[in-house]
Structure formats: structure tokens, C-alpha cells
Amino acid sequence: MRYYTKEWYHLMQHQHDLSGFRKIPDKVYSDREIRAFYEQDRKAAVAAARRSYNTPPDFRWYEELLQPDRFDPRNFLLTDPQTGADFHPETPEAARRCLEAEARAEEARFAARPPFDPAEADKEFQETYRGQLRWGGNHFPQWVRDTVDKRLIALNRMPEQAYRRLRQEERAHRRAFAAINKKAEQVLEAQDIPEWLRARFFFHDADVLRLRKQGGDAVLLLRNDGRPETPYCAVTFHAVSMLDRERGLVLRPRPDDEGLLISNCQYLYEELYRTGQGYEIHMLLWTPSALRYLTVGCRSVSIRALDASAPEICAVLSALSVSKTKDTT
Incomplete structure (x- = not known):
């Protein structure tokens, strides 16, 4: 990667470190004072949970979207109460009928709810803490972890002193991040990349399942949940001239509770470059131990959508089944 590097990713992750934090005076806080902060927040959390629990459902949000000049079926994904199938309503009237039925059902559930249980909210606060x-x-x-009591964090x-220093660091991170993005956009947008490839080569947060050489090609197998009926895709790099897989990039796919494949590795960002021989594609991937590069x-x-019955997916599941059998013998 030339722009969307590990360092760039670090800048992105540390632009709002102080979000939700309160500034307090500089001093050494006693156990008693920290306990008082804890009790103050616990009581506030329980009170907020009580207000939320006792707030009636409000379906007024859809009124503006049902106006004839604003209505767009794509804004509504509703459920047919008879078939259970999801659908986009064709008219505002059809949307209103369904939404009003949902509102009545929700209001009935609200009226029949049991009394608020503060113990549940208290338990949730304690677990969060x-x-x-x-x-x-x-x-x-x-430096923050070394100097600030972790209970305060x-x-x-x-x-206050740590707060001011962190705020300065946040601003510096945002400036550096914006500068890199500006340069990256200038360079990457100038590349002679076909529009279909620019549009389709986007796999943010996809699970990276397998990378295999096949003759002179390389195939990257991903689970990309954009379309439920075809949850997977295969990216084939034809006539590979270079394959640089950073050391430590080990892919461990496994089935989830629904039998679909997931992985220990997630796809993050890419840079696409045009070369005299074709393309050079840089990818940034996430693994539990570290970020990794793939170039x-x-x-x-070429990019192909795959469903769960595709031979490529069956091959991965078969290999996992064989491996599991070996591990248990």
C-alpha cells in the first residue's frame, strides 16, 4: 500500500479518542472518589434505561416519507403478515396500511409489557464497566495507560492535562489523515481503471476465506454479504506477475452457526493501479494479531458472485471437514 497503509489506518482510528469523555480536574483520585463516580454513572444509566423502557413507540417518522412527492418504495422494506416475505410497497397507501398494522402491534406489546426491572439495567451497567x-x-x-487510572478511563x-494533550493529538491525526486522503484521491482517480472494476472492486469488511494459485492465475475467495442469495464472490487475478503476501497472513475459514463460511481475516481497503502489464492491486487486511498487506x-x-453451492465453497467446506476429522482421530 502506498497511501492506505497501516500508519494511515492508525490515524483513522485515533481521530476521536476522547468521544464521550468528560474532562475532570488534575489530581490523584482516591478509591472513594472513583467509587462516587461509579455510583453516579450507575444511577444515571438505570434512570436512562427506565426512561427508554417507558417511552411509547413512535411511528411518526414515516409520515414525511409517505408524502406523494417524497415516496420511494426503496425506503421501505416491509414484511407481509400472511406470508412472512419481505417486500417494497408499490404505493404510499400500501406502505401506510402495513406500517399502521405494525404500529398497532407494537403499541399492544408496549401496553402489555411487564414492569421495568432496574436489576437488569444495573447488571448491564456493571458488565459494561x-x-x-x-x-x-x-x-x-x-502514555495515557501509564499515567491515568484505568478506572477513570x-x-x-x-x-485535564491528559485531556488537552489527547485533544491536540486528535487534531494532528485528523490533519495528517486528510492530507493523505487528498493525495490518494488525486493519484488513484487518475489511474486508467475501467469503471466496472472501480465499482465492483469494493469488499470492505468481507471475510477473506482463501487465496490460491491456479496455474498462472490467483483466486481470492471472499464472503461478501451484499446479496443474501449469493453471499460469496471469487476474485480471479489472471496471468499473475507478482503475488506478495505479507508474512503472518494465515487464513482460517470456518462455518458459522448458519453453515456459511467466516474467517479470521477481514478485507479493509484497496488501491488499484494501472501498469504496462495490466494492474497492480494493493490490499490492506485485518487479522486478530495485526494488519497485513496483500499485493x-x-x-x-474478473469477479464472480457465488452461492453456497458453488464448487469453490464446497471445496473449502470439504477441506475443513477433512481437517476436523484428522484432529479428532
């Missing part, structure tokens, strides 16, 4: 205590400060720079509080040089690219 424990999670924040363990993981909440991990995105901060090391878990309660979204930051001493391919090839003559041409």
Missing part, C-alpha cells in the same frame, strides 16, 4: 475496565483504554497511547473521565500484479481481473 467490567469490559471497559479490561479493554476500554487499549486504544489510547501508552472505564468511567469515561480524563484528567498482486496481474494482466486482468
